[in-house]
Amino acid sequence: MDWTELSIMTTSEAVEAVANILMAYGATGVSIEDAKDFEKLKPGRYGDHGEIVDPKDLTHIRQGAIVSAYYPNNQHIDDQADQIATRVRGLAKFDLNPGPAEVHLTPVVNQDWQTAWEKYYHPVSISRFITIVPSWEDYQPKSTQEKIVRLDPGMAFGTGTHPTTRLSLQALEMVMQGGESILDVGTGSGVLSIAAKLMGAGEIHAYDVDDIAVESAEKNIQLNPGAKGIRVAANDLLAGIHTQADIVVANILAEIIVPLVPQAWDNLVPGGFFLTSGIIKDKFETVENAMTSQGFQIIETLRMKDWYGVIAQKPKDEDK
Numbered sequence: 001m002d003w004t005e006l007s008i009m010t011t012s013e014a015v016e017a018v019a020n021i022l023m024a025y026g027a028t029g030v031s032i033e034d035a036k037d038f039e040k041l042k043p044g045r046y047g048d049h050g051e052i053v054d055p056k057d058l059t060h061i062r063q064g065a066i067v068s069a070y071y072p073n074n075q076h077i078d079d080q081a082d083q084i085a086t087r088v089r090g091l092a093k094f095d096l097n098p099g100p101a102e103v104h105l106t107p108v109v110n111q112d113w114q115t116a117w118e119k120y121y122h123p124v125s126i127s128r129f130i131t132i133v134p135s136w137e138d139y140q141p142k143s144t145q146e147k148i149v150r151l152d153p154g155m156a157f158g159t160g161t162h163p164t165t166r167l168s169l170q171a172l173e174m175v176m177q178g179g180e181s182i183l184d185v186g187t188g189s190g191v192l193s194i195a196a197k198l199m200g201a202g203e204i205h206a207y208d209v210d211d212i213a214v215e216s217a218e219k220n221i222q223l224n225p226g227a228k229g230i231r232v233a234a235n236d237l238l239a240g241i242h243t244q245a246d247i248v249v250a251n252i253l254a255e256i257i258v259p260l261v262p263q264a265w266d267n268l269v270p271g272g273f274f275l276t277s278g279i280i281k282d283k284f285e286t287v288e289n290a291m292t293s294q295g296f297q298i299i300e301t302l303r304m305k306d307w308y309g310v311i312a313q314k315p316k317d318e319d320k
């Protein structure tokens with residue numbers, strides 16, 4: 001697949017908001033180069049091939065921040081570039097300095113994408129129990145309870161750093177007790193399935209509409225011996241899937257969650273959980289309405305920055 005990189009020059013304070021805008025336009029990944037991040041780097045493994053590099057020698061921006069997102073060419077993001085720049089400039093209304101908010105569009109070859117992640121991606125502690133570690137980093141768990149998810153996200157979404165992935169992982173931690181069967185819809189790098197397996201899940205089926213994600217999830221499962229047995233396949237949401245799982249988890253944009261709601265209902269056991277994330281604030285009500293109209297009970301709403309996650313439950317037969 002061919003991609004376009006859309007980059008916006010902004011300020012450190014606005015990076016999260018700009019990233020959210022780019023995700024709302026359907027980016028499947030965002031990378032942030034923030035001058036402030038480089039101030040904190042110590043000499044270590046930052047080279048493209050893991051070589052030891054002094055951060056002083058890295059070429060990087062000295063002020064402000066650049067947020068870059070990647071869009072498949074068939075999405076014609078160039079037609080929406082002016083709109084995106086206007087929304088970024090509009091952040092001033094929320095007391096965020098948008099900076100120059102200039103948009104640059106560049107065609108991307110697959111290799112460049114890979115390198116972008118590798119430069120700025122380091123171990124991330126998601127919760128007390130889960131740490132996501134890039135496959136090329138040496139990392140020792142700090143306690144016997146810490147579960148390490150090794151990932152090489154490549155071109156698939158899901159480094160663990162995005163608030164929507166964190167919300168999904170937190171929701172899994174909240175409902176899982178061990179042994180659950182899980183359907184992971186929009187698996188991306190496979191991060192949620194791998195973490196769920198390490199947390200003691202039973203059978204897991206992971207689906208993604210993008211073949212690159214399927215390939216990446218399969219590779220990442222191989223990197224984690226404790227995650228053996230997860231089945232990955234290309235599929236559009238849960239179309240054609242007829243099973244009875246304990247949990248359906250989906251970190252996908254709100255527009256895509258809405259058609260998933262009836263499919264999740266059909267594929268869940270009574271009492272099963274539907275965990276969703278990827279819902280931007282102003283779309284939350286739409287998703288909530290779709291779930292409650294279907295019959296789901298909203299158990300908990302999770303929030304991180306402008307993103308929402310929902311823990312919903314299909315009522316048990318005796319609750320009907």
Ligand SMILES: C[S@@+](CC[C@H](N)C(=O)[O-])C[C@H]1O[C@@H](n2cnc3c(N)ncnc32)[C@H](O)[C@@H]1O
Nearest residue numbers: 157158165186187188208209210213236237251
């Ligand atoms: C935001 S990413 C989530 C990745 C990962 N699960 C995580 O939590 O970090 C959404 C994923 O959903 C996939 N996706 C989008 N539309 C889909 C559809 N209709 N059916 C299946 N997967 C879809 C995308 O390819 C992408 O990998």
